Every structure is written in structure tokens, then in C-alpha cells.
Amino acid sequence: xxxxxxxxxxxxxxxxxxxxxxxxxxxxIFVLFPSLQQGTLWGFPTQYIIPILLGWFGIAIICxxxxxxxxxxxxxxxxxxxxxxxxNDTPNENTPK
Amino acid sequence: MxxxxxxxxxxxxxxxxxxxxxxxxxxxxxxxRKTTSDEDFYAAGFSIGPVTNGLGMAATWASLAxxxxxxxxxxxxxxxxxxxxxxxxxxxxxxxxxxxxSLRRMKAFTPASFIRHRYGKPSTIVIVCWMILxxxxxxxxxxxxxxxxxxxxFGVPYNVAIIVAGLATVGFITIGGMYGATYNAxxxxxxxxxxxxxxxxAIMKAMGSSGWWFPxxxxxxxxxxxxxxxxxxxxxxxxxxxxxxxxxAFTLGPVAxxxxxxxxxxxxxxxxxxWAVVWxxxxxxxxxxxxxxxxFAGNFFTATTGRIIEKADxxxxxxxxxxxxxxxxxxxxxxxxxxxxxxxxGNLMAIAGLVGSDLLGxxxxxxxxxKRMKWGYAALGLGGLAAVLMAFNPPRFLVTSILWAFGLLAxxxxxxxxxxxxxxxxxxxxLIISSMVCGIIxxxxxxxxxxxxxxxxxxxxxxxxxxxxxxxxxSFAMFIILSIVFNRMPALKAYAPTLADKKVIDRIHGWGxxxxxxxxxxxxxxxxxxxxxxxxxxxxxxPW
Numbered sequence: 013x014x015x016x017x018x019x020x021x022x023x024x025x026x027x028x029x030x031x032x033x034x035x036x037x038x039x040x041i042f043v044l045f046p047s048l049q050q051g052t053l054w055g056f057p058t059q060y061i062i063p064i065l066l067g068w069f070g071i072a073i074i075c076x077x078x079x080x081x082x083x084x085x086x087x088x089x090x091x092x093x094x095x096x097x098x099x100n101d102t103p104n105e106n107t108p109k
Numbered sequence: 110m111x112x113x114x115x116x117x118x119x120x121x122x123x124x125x126x127x128x129x130x131x132x133x134x135x136x137x138x139x140x141x142r143k144t145t146s147d148e149d150f151y152a153a154g155f156s157i158g159p160v161t162n163g164l165g166m167a168a169t170w171a172s173l174a175x176x177x178x179x180x181x182x183x184x185x186x187x188x189x190x191x192x193x194x195x196x197x198x199x200x201x202x203x204x205x206x207x208x209x210x211s212l213r214r215m216k217a218f219t220p221a222s223f224i225r226h227r228y229g230k231p232s233t234i235v236i237v238c239w240m241i242l243x244x245x246x247x248x249x250x251x252x253x254x255x256x257x258x259x260x261x262x263f264g265v266p267y268n269v270a271i272i273v274a275g276l277a278t279v280g281f282i283t284i285g286g287m288y289g290a291t292y293n294a295x296x297x298x299x300x301x302x303x304x305x306x307x308x309x310x311a312i313m314k315a316m317g318s319s320g321w322w323f324p325x326x327x328x329x330x331x332x333x334x335x336x337x338x339x340x341x342x343x344x345x346x347x348x349x350x351x352x353x354x355x356x357x358a359f360t361l362g363p364v365a366x367x368x369x370x371x372x373x374x375x376x377x378x379x380x381x382x383x384w385a386v387v388w389x390x391x392x393x394x395x396x397x398x399x400x401x402x403x404x405f406a407g408n409f410f411t412a413t414t415g416r417i418i419e420k421a422d423x424x425x426x427x428x429x430x431x432x433x434x435x436x437x438x439x440x441x442x443x444x445x446x447x448x449x450x451x452x453x454x455g456n457l458m459a460i461a462g463l464v465g466s467d468l469l470g471x472x473x474x475x476x477x478x479x480k481r482m483k484w485g486y487a488a489l490g491l492g493g494l495a496a497v498l499m500a501f502n503p504p505r506f507l508v509t510s511i512l513w514a515f516g517l518l519a520x521x522x523x524x525x526x527x528x529x530x531x532x533x534x535x536x537x538x539x540l541i542i543s544s545m546v547c548g549i550i551x552x553x554x555x556x557x558x559x560x561x562x563x564x565x566x567x568x569x570x571x572x573x574x575x576x577x578x579x580x581x582x583x584s585f586a587m588f589i590i591l592s593i594v595f596n597r598m599p600a601l602k603a604y605a606p607t608l609a610d611k612k613v614i615d616r617i618h619g620w621g622x623x624x625x626x627x628x629x630x631x632x633x634x635x636x637x638x639x640x641x642x643x644x645x646x647x648x649x650x651x652p653w
């Protein structure tokens with residue numbers, strides 16, 4: 013169970029990091045593949061408007077999915093932690109003072 | 110600047126500013142009544158809900174530069190600078206994903222609180238010093254811009270403007286603590302969004318656009334005229350390395366900005382912090398899209414009217430004075446001031462947290478909560494006064510110093526936080542060496558200190574992009590490799606992570622009492638990351 017949770021945490025973090033980087037740096041894709049720099053959307057060149065849209069709605073959607081997925085993961089983690097027997101170690105809710 | 114661009118009625122501008130400051134002081138005063146402990150002072154009692162926090166995050170991130178400096182740089186660099194600005198929006202989501210929720214779980218006040226628990230006191234002093242330096246530079250840039258905005262609005266000498274505006278600002282921020290900073294920032298975000306977007310609708314209508322009803326995205330019908338007058342406007346202009354260099358300097362730098370992280374920490378829960386990020390992305394996207402349309406309209410204005418905008422920093426005011434009534438132009442400047450104030454609020458709160466909580470926590474670890482709160486107030490007020498005093502002799506270019514500082518932060522602090530959260534082998538001595546060596550190299554190879562020793566040239570060097578592409582991967586690689594080596598040297602055992610240090614990592618990831626040595630451990634992936642970093646470092650050393 014805990015191995016599965018650990019792998020899931022790493023997977024979630026990696027996937028959303030990559031998605032956020034792609035959404036925030038989508039202009040790089042148009043530089044890397046200049047053939048994509050053609051056509052228009054709503055009157056704008058695609059290489060201009062698509063990075064703006066991805067930088068706004070794209071990031072917002074990724075954040076929404078990230079929130080749903082990560083909050084669900086937290087529930088699974090809390091469920092797992094609640095099954096553990098208490099040890100000498102105390103939870104860390106008030107450590108940094 | 111030609112006289113026709115000045116605000117025609119100073120009293121209207123004064124009225125707008127007085128009303129805004131009255132609201133800020135009222136919010137600060139009512140917030141101060143809620144502040145009874147250091148948790149209230151530094152983290153708003155860990156009680157802020159998602160919408161308010163999303164607005165506050167966006168306001169703290171959107172500085173005066175969003176209204177002034179960035180529009181000037183869009184006029185200068187055109188579309189590539191829009192791309193540079195777009196990627197700022199992933200900073201807080203990445204921060205939250207990579208370490209924000211983990212540190213919120215441990216109820217940290219600043220990222221340095223985590224550094225203290227993970228790496229100990231000497232490492233904390235190093236990271237806090239770097240963070241304070243960067244926060245002072247950041248606050249200074251905002252303070253200078255604020256003084257210039259007051260100078261522009263009221264025609265008073267800069268020194269008078271900086272004293273009046275600076276002291277008035279430091280006053281309401283100091284009164285309110287983090288509650289005040291957060292609630293004021295949320296209100297300021299609403300003001301700045303309206304000030305950026307709504308008047309642009311009237312300007313676009315006057316310019317002949319049918320998309321005036323939604324300025325952020327509906328100015329496509331102006332594009333043919335733009336291309337006719339400025340054929341190169343939409344050109345991407347730079348090679349792939351220029352765009353790639355945005356990642357180390359401008360994505361990884363802001364990830365470690367303490368004033369942004371502190372906003373995440375004020376959330377009422379870990380889950381609430383994530384929801385706040387969704388609102389942040391929506392609000393910030395709206396404001397930033399407004400910035401792009403102002404930059405576009407500034408270029409369009411100069412190209413189609415033949416007029417010259419001599420002071421590009423003032424483009425938004427010039428457009429509003431030219432096309433809109435004085436009251437609207439004054440409100441837009443009010444929005445710009447709100448943008449500056451929200452960021453100064455965040456910067457000063459970060460300085461207060463770093464000094465009053467983190468450094469003082471080292472010097473006097475047993476101090477009680479009430480005393481720590483008082484020291485926090487003192488650090489906040491004194492930090493503000495220092496920024497006001499330094500603003501009398503400001504750096505030359507408002508935006509450059511802030512952007513350059515992001516590269517310095519990515520070099521010195523980002524590896525410490527990210528590797529500290531995700532890698533148990535991260536070594537205390539390796540952190541100190543890599544942070545100090547690479548930070549000093551970043552300063553030396555910039556054009557701001559020793560112009561004869563510089564990686565890159567022109568704007569790419571001034572912004573810290575070329576320097577950052579060398580020192581940021583070097584810092585990550587050096588930290589990883591030195592950690593692996595030092596942890597295996599018996600003579601340096603004192604610097605190796607202890608079991609308690611490692612347990613911190615498991616706990617902040619939510620594992621509670623379940624500790625597993627193999628988790629967040631191992632050297633294969635860190636070594637792979639090091640190899641990638643070395644490749645990027647070599648790429649960064651090639652002639653720019």
C-alpha cells in the first residue's frame with residue numbers, strides 16, 4: 013500500500029510539473045518547430061495567441077485537475093496513515109516555531 | 110515627456126490615491142485587531158480561504174512592473190517579452206506542487222523555517238541572507254516605482270514623493286501584519302484588474318477595434334494594421350536557447366520567492382492552498398492578458414498615430430490620458446499603485462518573517478509567541494524604512510534588477526528547498542558551499558558588477574538569463590555531487606543528514622509516523638539530474 017502511494021506521489025508530481033512547464037513555456041514549441049508558426053486564431057497569429065491561452069486557461073485547467081487529483085491523493089494518504097499504530101514519533105503539525 | 114500626456118487635474122489623482130490609502134489603512138487597522146500571536150502575524154492564523162488567497166497570491170505576484178516596466182519592455186522587445194511574462198503564471202502552481210503544501214503541512218512561516226529544521230542553523234543563515242538581499246532588491250524596485258508614480262501623478266519632486274508614498278505605505282503594511290497584507294492584497298487585485306482591463310475597452314474602441322467588449326482577448330481585428338505598420342511585431346526573434354533560458358532563471362527563481370510561498374502557507378488547509386492556486390491562475394491570467402493588450406496597444410498607438418512614447422514605462426498612463434477622461438486615467442494610476450503596494454506588502458512581510466522568525470529563532474529559540482510577534486512588527490517597520498531610504502539612490506532600470514534577482518534566487522535558494530524536500534541525501538555543507546560559490550559566480554558574471562567578466566551580452570545578460578543558465582544548473586549539480594561525496598566521508602559526518610532530518614521529509618509529505626529510509630532516497634535519479642544540469646551548464650557557456 014505505502015509503496016503504491018509513494019510511487020503515485022512521485023508520478024503525480026512529475027506529470028503536473030511537466031504539464032505546467034509545457035503550458036507556461038509553450039512558445040518554445042513554436043521556436044523548436046517553426047512550421048507551426050502559421051495560421052490564425054481569432055485574428056491573431058497562432059504562435060502569439062496559443063501561448064497566451066495556455067498561459068491563462070491552460071494553466072487554470074491544469075491547476076484544477078492537479079487540485080482534484082492531489083486532494084484525492086491526500087485522502088488516500090490520510091486513510092493509510094490512520095491505519096498505523098501510534099509510535100514514538102509525533103506528527104509534525106507544530107514543529108517549526 | 111510632452112505636456113499633453115500629464116494628468117490634467119492633479120486633484121483628481123490625489124483624491125483617488127487618498128481614497129485608496131484610506132481603505133488600505135482601514136483594512137490594516139481591522140486586521141491588527143485579529144493579530145494576537147506570531148501565527149497571526151506571519152501566517153494570518155493559517156486561516157485564509159481559497160478565493161481571498163487566490164486574489165492575494167495574484168496581487169502579490171503582479172507588481173508595479175505589470176503596469177509600468179513590463180509594458181515598456183513589450184514596447185522594446187515586442188512579443189518575446191510577452192512569452193517571458195506568460196511563464197510567470199506557473200510559479201505559484203509549481204511552488205505549491207513541489208513544496209508549498211509540504212511546508213504548509215508543517216506550518217512553516219517562510220521557506221527558511223523549513224531550511225532550519227532540515228539543514229540546521231548555519232545553512233539557514235546562508236539562505237536567509239540571500240533571501241533578504243533579494244527581498245530588499247525587490248521591495249526597493251517597487252518603492253522606486255511608487256515614488257515615480259507619485260511624482261508623475263502630482264508633479265512633486267521624486268525625493269518628496271518617496272518620503273510621502275514610502276512612509277504611508279510602510280505604515281499600513283506594518284499595522285496590518287499578514288492579515289492586513291492578505292486582505293489588502295485581495296482588494297488591490299480587484300482594483301488593479303478593473304484599472305487594467307476596463308479603461309482598455311474604451312481605448313480599443315477609440316482605436317477602432319470591435320473587440321472593445323473584452324480587451325484581454327478580442328483585439329484580433331487590430332492585428333492586420335499592426336502587421337502593416339510593424340511587420341516584425343509577432344516575430345519570435347530569438348533562438349531556442351533564449352526561450353529555454355527562461356526556465357532556470359525565471360521559472361525556478363520565483364519558485365523560491367519567500368513572499369509567494371508565504372501566501373501558500375496562510376491557507377486554511379493544504380487542500381485550500383491547492384484551490385487557492387486555481388483561483389490564482391484565473392485571476393492572474395486575466396490581469397496579465399490585460400498587460401499584453403496594453404503593450405500591444407502601446408505599439409499600435411506609436412505606429413498608427415506617429416507619436417513617440419519617450420518614457421515607455423508610462424505607456425498605460427499615456428494611452429489613458431490620450432483616450433480617456435482624467436478620472437479614468439487617475440484610477441488607472443491608482444491601480445498601478447495598488448499593484449506596487451501589494452508586492453511591497455508581500456516583500457516586507459517576507460523580510461519580517463526571515464528576520465523576526467527565522468534569524469531570531471536561531472538567536473533566541475525560546476522566545477515566546479507574543480515577543481516574537483513584537484519583533485516581527487519591528488522587523489517589518491525597519492525593513493520598510495530601509496527600503497524607503499535606499500530608494501533615494503535607485504538602480505537605473507526598474508525591472509531589470511528584479512528579474513536579475515530571480516536568477517540569483519534560483520542559484521542560491523531553489524536547490525536547497527527542492528532537494529531538501531525531495532532528497533534525504535541533501536547535505537548541509539554541500540548546501541552552504543554550492544549556494545555561496547554559485548551565488549557569488551552569478552553576481553560576478555553579471556554585467557552589473559564586473560562588466561569585463563560577463564556571460565552573454567545586452568539584455569540577456571542584464572536580465573540574468575545567460576548567467577542563470579550557467580550558475581543554476583551548476584548549483585544543482587554541485588549540491589547533488591558534493592552531497593553524495595560528503596555523506597560518504599567520515600570526517601564530514603557532522604554535516605550528513607541525521608535520522609531526525611530525514612524524518613522531517615517523510616512527515617512533511619504526509620506520512621505521519623510512518624518512516625521509511627528508502628523513501629525519497631537513493632542516488633540514481635539525482636545523478637541523472639546532475640548529468641542533465643552539467644549539459645545545460647555547458648550549453649549556457651557557449652557564446653550568446
